[in-house]
Amino acid sequence: MARDIQITLDCADPARLSAFWAEALGYRLQDPPGGFASWEQALEAMGVPPERRNDASAVADPDGSGPRFFFQRVPEGKQAKNRMHVDVRAAPGLEGEARMAVLEAEAERLVSHGATRLERHEPDPPLLTGHIVMADPEGNEFCLD
Structure with missing residues (x-):
C-alpha cells in the first residue's frame, strides 16, 4: 500500500x-x-x-x-553532511551538454534565492548523467539532477 x-x-x-x-x-x-x-x-x-x-x-x-x-x-545548527538529501529533477529527459546547461541555469537561479553551489559532477555514460550539488540557505545539501 x-x-x-x-x-x-x-x-x-x-x-x-x-x-x-x-x-x-x-x-x-x-x-x-x-x-x-x-x-x-x-x-x-x-x-x-x-x-x-x-x-x-x-x-x-x-x-x-x-x-x-x-x-x-530546532535549537542546534546543522553539524554534518546530510545522510539523506533531495534531488530536484530540473532536467528530466535531457542528456549531455543540453542537460548540464539546464542544470547550470537552475543553479544560478537558486543561488539568487540563497542557495550555495557546492560541486558539479560531469556526465559519465552510461550510468551517470551529470548533476550539481547545492546547499539550501541553511546548508542542507541537495542535488540538481
Whole structure:
C-alpha cells in the first residue's frame, strides 16, 4: 500500500527555508486554516505568542501529487553532511551538454534565492548523467539532477 509522505527539515528559520524550497520546487506555502486570510491571523487567534510564530512552516505541491515539506525550528545548527538529501529533477529527459546547461541555469537561479553551489559532477555514460550539488540557505545539501 502506497503511503502519503512528508519530508521534515530541522532548521533555524522555518519561514526563510520554506520560502526557498517553495521557489526551488515550484511549490507554494501551505494555506492558513479555513476562516483565516493569513497565517498571522490564524496564529494570533490560536494565542501563539509573536516569538513562537516562526516555529514551523510548510510548503505543498500545487497539484497535490508531491510530498509536503515541513520545516521545524530546532535549537542546534546543522553539524554534518546530510545522510539523506533531495534531488530536484530540473532536467528530466535531457542528456549531455543540453542537460548540464539546464542544470547550470537552475543553479544560478537558486543561488539568487540563497542557495550555495557546492560541486558539479560531469556526465559519465552510461550510468551517470551529470548533476550539481547545492546547499539550501541553511546548508542542507541537495542535488540538481
